[in-house]
Amino acid sequence: MRDLIQLGDIHAAWERIHRQVHRTPTLPSRQLGRRFGVKLFFKAELFQKTGSFKVRGVLNKLHGLSPQKRGRGFVSMSAGNHAAALAWASSLIGAPSAIVMPEGAARSKLDATRGYGGEVVLTRGDLMEVCNAVRDERGMTMVHPFDDPAIMAGHGTMGLEIVEDLPDVDLLIVPVGGGGLISGTAAAVKALAPNVRIVGVEPVGAEAMTRGLAAGRPVQVERPPTIADGLAAPFAGEHTLRHVQELVDDVVLVSDTSIAEALRLIMTRTKLAAEPSGAAALAALLEGKVDLTRARRVVCVISGGNVDLDVLKGLL
Numbered sequence: 001m002r003d004l005i006q007l008g009d010i011h012a013a014w015e016r017i018h019r020q021v022h023r024t025p026t027l028p029s030r031q032l033g034r035r036f037g038v039k040l041f042f043k044a045e046l047f048q049k050t051g052s053f054k055v056r057g058v059l060n061k062l063h064g065l066s067p068q069k070r071g072r073g074f075v076s077m078s079a080g081n082h083a084a085a086l087a088w089a090s091s092l093i094g095a096p097s098a099i100v101m102p103e104g105a106a107r108s109k110l111d112a113t114r115g116y117g118g119e120v121v122l123t124r125g126d127l128m129e130v131c132n133a134v135r136d137e138r139g140m141t142m143v144h145p146f147d148d149p150a151i152m153a154g155h156g157t158m159g160l161e162i163v164e165d166l167p168d169v170d171l172l173i174v175p176v177g178g179g180g181l182i183s184g185t186a187a188a189v190k191a192l193a194p195n196v197r198i199v200g201v202e203p204v205g206a207e208a209m210t211r212g213l214a215a216g217r218p219v220q221v222e223r224p225p226t227i228a229d230g231l232a233a234p235f236a237g238e239h240t241l242r243h244v245q246e247l248v249d250d251v252v253l254v255s256d257t258s259i260a261e262a263l264r265l266i267m268t269r270t271k272l273a274a275e276p277s278g279a280a281a282l283a284a285l286l287e288g289k290v291d292l293t294r295a296r297r298v299v300c301v302i303s304g305g306n307v308d309l310d311v312l313k314g315l316l
Contacts, residue, residue, distance in 0.1 A: 007188065014160060054084070079230065155185060221234055259276050
């Protein structure tokens with residue numbers, strides 16, 4: 001457990017950010033639960049500020065920096081949700097932000113990032129290379145989308161809420177991109193309720209964490225065509241990989257077809273406007289990828305609700 005974030009780090013993050021984020025609900029779905037023979041709940045992070053869990057980690061990172069660093073502003077890279085979170089949080093504390101985004105990013109997420117006050121730097125090239133160039137040129141502080149203990153500890157505050165709302169939870173299913181959310185959440189949940197099984201879910205092809213676990217190190221993955229764009233991280237980070245190795249019980253892969261079906265079920269049965277990435281946890285249940293033998297109370301994390309309307313039209 002050496003070098004892992006600790007429960008104290010997550011409680012400290014909560015003290016920093018709780019006045020500026022929403023405490024999102026853990027909502028039951030009896031109808032869908034009966035389908036799988038469990039009591040099923042959804043952790044509704046789509047109700048979070050900017051529409052995803054990302055603000056938790058970003059705010060914790062920003063508040064932990066010196067006034068001098070905050071004043072020079074922040075730079076990062078993102079396909080959407082992290083971009084919006086950084087733009088919003090930077091504006092909240094009165095600092096500039098520049099977010100490097102791929103030219104193929106969804107128009108709705110580009111518009112949201114600009115709307116929150118962020119500068120969008122579009123590129124066809126390597127996001128990290130451009131991000132580093134902007135950092136060096138402007139003296140900004142890099143805010144990594146996932147591979148940073150402060151980011152992960154901020155995301156861990158979601159785990160505190162889940163255990164507080166449902167102390168007898170048996171199984172937690174979490175979407176996985178770069179691994180920041182599942183790392184922080186697992187650190188919180190395993191510290192408070194060690195017997196909870198935690199399962200991560202990746203789309204087929206966008207399997208940076210799965211490949212990293214197999215190799216024992218971060219592995220670069222080409223950005224695949226998946227409807228769950230928020231989970232298409234180019235690699236799992238060193239910090240997140242180590243946390244998943246130590247704290248997560250399994251990571252499974254699901255198809256875009258199952259993600260689309262899960263999205264339709266979430267929207268029609270729970271009336272929650274999830275994005276495809278946020279439907280991945282339910283998709284794992286639909287595909288039978290998660291062992292429910294000893295599970296009575298199951299929580300699926302809906303990580304965000306920033307769905308692109310053009311994508312949504314094609315799915316419904």
